Amino acid sequence: MSTDNLVEIRNLSFAYGKRPILQGINLVAPRGKVIAIMGGSGCGKTTLLRLIGGQLRPSKGEVSVAGQLVHDLDQQALYQLRRKMGMLFQFGALFTDMSVFDNVAFQMREHTDLSEAVIRDLVLMKLHAVGLRGASKLMPAELSGGMARRVALARAVALDPMLIMYDEPFAGLDPISLGVVGNLIRRLTDTLGLTSIVVTHDVHESLKIVDYVYFVSEGAIEAEGTPDQIRASGLPFVHQFVHGEEDGPVPFHYPAADYGKDLGLGAHK
């Protein structure tokens, strides 16, 4: 494996029972880059993140992170690797019984022997980086969607990971929060030297901040390229997705029987 690539996925297939979800995926995430995995809802994007994080095992192919095959690791080795990964869940997944401060401090308390004084300083620095130092005493229920996402981001970078995975970081955010979260992803990746994988269906926001894009459709990679290549792409699926067209390779109608027959019009003939 190339040392420039933090994550490499080769010929990956995955199925839930007999239902195939992903087929023949090849993907790399070079160190220090933000890559996006795009596609419609239910196309297998989140499953891909769970495979990278070792929460699922591939039916075929390989997933390697920092040179280690994730699915070959035992629980202890997998947990060691996960300490170097951060994950931002769709709605933050903050621990609702803990304050913002305790949420960010959680991993430091679980995995390190740092004193409370050091943890306090580190947590305030992480919260300052996402602009929420003043909200450290609030409970998750008191935060707006955008704030919760930023706290989750501070929690994801708490132990300075090498890789952060974002599961739909833009879902349900207002335009201001959208821009803030987008810029934070880019800025944290650059300043902390991380590698970021963003799973999203928000084309416009993500094309502004990412270095490379993979388009997933029906479990396979349909297209890939830099944001400029994607914008200029003539592929029908990419064109429909980028321009948000109602009908195209992804049909508006769910497969159904003939409309006329369903309405009983044939009987009048």
Next chain:
Amino acid sequence: MMRLGGRLFSRIGHRVIDSIWRLGYASRFLALTLMRSGTSFARFNLVIREIYSSGVLSLIIIVVSGLFVGMVLGLQGYETLKTYGSEQALGVLVALSLVRELGPVVAALLFASRAGSAITAEIGLMKATEQLNALEMMAVDPIARVVAPRFWAGVISMPLLAAIFSAMGVFGGYLVGVVLIGVDEGSFWSQMQAAVDVRHDVINGVIKSVVFGFAVTAIALFEGYDAPPTAEGVSRATTRTVVTSSLAILALDFVLTAFMFKGV
């Protein structure tokens, strides 16, 4: 007709296989919880926090119910014993009923509806909001960090709550029997003291409540952990916790009583 019979047969078969599969899954979950309990004992403050939320917060319902059950026992017991002229034995009746049966059983039923349902809803919602997933991804084992401390908190809280229930019940019986009706205070207490045996009655009652605590908490945790991550899934799991725990308590009580008080 044949096809209908075949379908019925296949549906029953599916149900049975599903139930056995679920039972196996639950046993595996319980075994994992026990095996990964090291963190709970190494960091006992995690267990203490849970004792507060499932034990201490259940105190009011336990204390009030215990008092009323004892008062009713006092009234009913007096009426029956009076017929045989042995109302002096009221203390014995109240204490034995509570320590052997009502204390462990009623306290466990109350614990299942107050704390068991709360545990299921909490774990189910943690799953639905991806908090358990987040723990996994932070390299923190959710069974060791979230499930095991709640399990041991339940096992520790239950006998304490049952003891408090029984104590309050005896006090309720005293209030009605001695203070209100006027049964002789000396015989009330001395007959109770003479008749209640520590090993046969008290220890057996404690064993029962430990078993009930084990069963209720294990059921509540499993139902929460196994709940489909939707609003409907969590609400169904919560209902199942209360129904399954209550049936388990009553069935276990019969089995334990049959073993403990055989030939006493």
